Amino acid sequence: MESGFYTNDLERVVEADRAHIWHHLSPHKKYETQDPLVIVEGKGIHVWDARGRKFLDAVSGGVWTVNVGYGRVSIADAVRDQLVKLNYFAGSAGSIPGALFAEKLLTKMPGMSRVYYSNSGSEANEKVYKMVRQIAHKKYGGKKYKILFRDRDYHGTTITTLSTSGQPERAAQYGPLTPGFVEVPHCLEYRNQYPDAESYGIAAANAIEDVILREGPETVGAIVLEPVTAGGGVITPPEGYWPRVQEICKKYDILLHIDEVVCGLGRTGTWFGYQNYDIKPDFVTMAKGVASGYAAISCTVTTEEVFNMFKENPDDPMDYFRDISTFGGCTAGPAAGLENIRIIEEEGLLENVLTQGAYLMERLHGLMDKHQVVGDVRGKGLFCGAELVADRVTKEPAHESKVAAVVAECLAQGVIIGMTNRSLDGLNNTLCLSPAYIVTRGEIDVIVDAIDNALTKVFG
Numbered sequence: 001m002e003s004g005f006y007t008n009d010l011e012r013v014v015e016a017d018r019a020h021i022w023h024h025l026s027p028h029k030k031y032e033t034q035d036p037l038v039i040v041e042g043k044g045i046h047v048w049d050a051r052g053r054k055f056l057d058a059v060s061g062g063v064w065t066v067n068v069g070y071g072r073v074s075i076a077d078a079v080r081d082q083l084v085k086l087n088y089f090a091g092s093a094g095s096i097p098g099a100l101f102a103e104k105l106l107t108k109m110p111g112m113s114r115v116y117y118s119n120s121g122s123e124a125n126e127k128v129y130k131m132v133r134q135i136a137h138k139k140y141g142g143k144k145y146k147i148l149f150r151d152r153d154y155h156g157t158t159i160t161t162l163s164t165s166g167q168p169e170r171a172a173q174y175g176p177l178t179p180g181f182v183e184v185p186h187c188l189e190y191r192n193q194y195p196d197a198e199s200y201g202i203a204a205a206n207a208i209e210d211v212i213l214r215e216g217p218e219t220v221g222a223i224v225l226e227p228v229t230a231g232g233g234v235i236t237p238p239e240g241y242w243p244r245v246q247e248i249c250k251k252y253d254i255l256l257h258i259d260e261v262v263c264g265l266g267r268t269g270t271w272f273g274y275q276n277y278d279i280k281p282d283f284v285t286m287a288k289g290v291a292s293g294y295a296a297i298s299c300t301v302t303t304e305e306v307f308n309m310f311k312e313n314p315d316d317p318m319d320y321f322r323d324i325s326t327f328g329g330c331t332a333g334p335a336a337g338l339e340n341i342r343i344i345e346e347e348g349l350l351e352n353v354l355t356q357g358a359y360l361m362e363r364l365h366g367l368m369d370k371h372q373v374v375g376d377v378r379g380k381g382l383f384c385g386a387e388l389v390a391d392r393v394t395k396e397p398a399h400e401s402k403v404a405a406v407v408a409e410c411l412a413q414g415v416i417i418g419m420t421n422r423s424l425d426g427l428n429n430t431l432c433l434s435p436a437y438i439v440t441r442g443e444i445d446v447i448v449d450a451i452d453n454a455l456t457k458v459f460g
């Protein structure tokens with residue numbers, strides 16, 4: 001291709017994309033015969049592609065990210081002003097937006113007190129894994145090094161975060177993985193593993209204790225959990241689960257790491273997902289919604305107690321967190337994050353998440369009444385899922401090709417929805433919805449009506 005500036009020649013852009021881009025999470029053979037989707041503009045809750053087609057984006061940028069919507073000039077201005085003043089300095093030094101954003105963020109997280117900046121959710125989680133390992137060496141002679149993770153949860157794409165993937169299809173073929181990570185069972189009541197239990201939530205939490213006892217509590221340093229499992233099928237925790245998990249962590253001196261990469265900054269209608277369940281975490285990680293995708297930023301947040309463990313012995317040259325993330329020193333992220341929080345506060349978006357989230361759930365229950373194929377609907381705030389089944393009684397999952405056909409049919413109607421994607425063999429059968437916090441009741445009707453039509457078309 002000739003060099004030159006062709007930003008308005010969208011045919012050329014698509015051609016360049018097809019020739020040179022390796023798309024994320026995409027089988028590419030199909031692009032030999034069809035154009036890749038190239039998104040060129042966004043405003044509010046809508047995006048436009050290179051062919052001029054308009055879509056209602058019901059998944060906030062595909063992966064629960066653009067929470068305050070597209071085209072936010074005030075965030076762009078805040079980022080621009082900051083870049084002109086100071087774009088970057090390594091995170092070993094401070095910056096104005098870094099300090100002010102941390103201060104603001106922590107007002108939303110009582111009990112937490114330190115913020116460590118990096119670039120992605122995976123990286124934020126790996127920081128915790130490193131901290132836990134270092135604590136194991138400092139306090140427990142290296143013995144309490146194991147980290148538990150849960151079936152169906154996801155914590156990132158690097159080899160080590162994949163080692164904590166409860167989604168086998170994500171990790172398959174990328175081994176050998178990192179040792180020292182141990183899986184505990186999921187807590188999805190619809191796929192009940194404890195039919196005789198009096199309380200499903202307690203039984204699911206007790207299953208964690210069983211793993212700890214099997215491994216030896218003296219070897220387990222931490223557990224990482226999503227507050228509401230996202231890509232593993234939008235799993236809301238059952239009643240009684242979280243208090244029991246917290247109790248178990250306390251009993252065995254196990255640090256609790258909550259992965260808020262999806263739920264963080266308002267997705268469930270509270271600032272953080274864990275705040276729905278009265279949990280006191282030791283670590284909280286966040287990324288996607290921190291700046292709504294206007295800049296790359298992730299945060300690993302800890303308590304002062306954890307932080308203090310990394311400065312106990314000033315005479316020991318190894319006694320601090322020996323970690324750096326080059327782009328964790330970019331100032332655009334915290335500048336965008338500050339404006340993102342201001343928008344959520346001033347526009348009352350948490351309230352809108354709760355109001356519209358309740359309406360979305362009501363409409364999804366309506367779909368369940370109408371379509372036998374909808375086996376279960378789950379959600380918290382504007383974070384909802386509908387699990388499709390071939391048979392309601394046996395709960396045999398709908399085939400993923402049919403679930404994908406529903407997603408494609410919605411796209412053809414101008415609505416972008418998501419689904420569990422190459423996560424769980426035979427269980428990639430949950431439709432995922434996570435519109436921006438600015439969504440209106442009318443837009444929710446458009447989303448659910450599109451799904452309604454698509455279900456009729458695909459399943460009859």
Ligand SMILES: Cc1ncc(COP(=O)(O)O)c(C=O)c1O
Pocket residue numbers: 063119120121122123125154155156157226230231259260261262287288
């Ligand atoms: C719960 C959760 N944690 C971590 C990650 C990884 O984040 P990133 O893709 O920014 O590395 C994701 C990504 O989808 C996620 O859903």
